[in-house]
Amino acid sequence: SIPTSAVSDADAEQLQKEQHARSVLRERFLRCVLSMTNKNVRFHMHERVKVEATFGASDIDVLNFQVSDLHTPIGVQKEALIRSQDVISFTFDI
Amino acid sequence: MQCRWPLLGPLRWITYVNKHVKVKAGKDEVLWGWLLTVDPVSASLVLMDFKEDGGASVQVVMGHAVEEVQIQQEADEETTDRLQASFLPPKTCGLDP
Numbered sequence: 635s636i637p638t639s640a641v642s643d644a645d646a647e648q649l650q651k652e653q654h655a656r657s658v659l660r661e662r663f664l665r666c667v668l669s670m671t672n673k674n675v676r677f678h679m680h681e682r683v684k685v686e687a688t689f690g691a692s693d694i695d696v697l698n699f700q701v702s703d704l705h706t707p708i709g710v711q712k713e714a715l716i717r718s719q720d721v722i723s724f725t726f727d728i
Numbered sequence: 729m730q731c732r733w734p735l736l737g738p739l740r741w742i743t744y745v746n747k748h749v750k751v752k753a754g755k756d757e758v759l760w761g762w763l764l765t766v767d768p769v770s771a772s773l774v775l776m777d778f779k780e781d782g783g784a785s786v787q788v789v790m791g792h793a794v795e796e797v798q799i800q801q802e803a804d805e806e807t808t809d810r811l812q813a814s815f816l817p818p819k820t821c822g823l824d825p
Contacts, residue, residue: 659741659745696772718792
């Protein structure tokens with residue numbers, strides 16, 4: 635199998651700890667993404683560009699965000715994909 | 729930080745959970761908040777800031793943009809509970825045994 639960790643196979647206990655930490659962190663993140671659905675999200679992008687949109691979904695490896703009603707400086711885009719590489723941070727309220 | 733943030737790994741990231749952190753991201757963005765979690769896939773941080781009316785604002789900082797993370801403060805029990813309960817559906821607990 636493909637090693638997914640920096641921890642060597644020899645240290646099974648350490649690997650288990652790492653996998654446990656990974657699952658706790660990932661579950662919390664997925665619940666957070668889930669709660670963003672249909673919320674107004676403000677994206678901070680490179681060159682101080684700030685745009686707002688209604689959040690739809692993220693792909694599993696967090697490479698793209700699907701959004702609706704993206705307010706750009708040149709108008710509103712009904713549906714859009716935002717590449718996560720272009721984003722520095724994003725904010726929403728709960 | 730000795731090592732770039734996305735390379736730290738789950739066992740290091742989890743030590744930042746429930747801490748108030750200052751994050752430098754991109755060229756000139758500085759953000760503060762309680763660290764809820766770090767996505768182990770993208771190394772993105774989820775920061776929370778609680779408001780007085782009971783609501784909260786959530787900031788997600790993309791892992792690739794993180795330059796530096798500094799711990800400012802540890803959470804007290806109330807803040808820890810509030811953080812942990814933030815995104816859990818009612819009457820359901822985490823998968824963690």
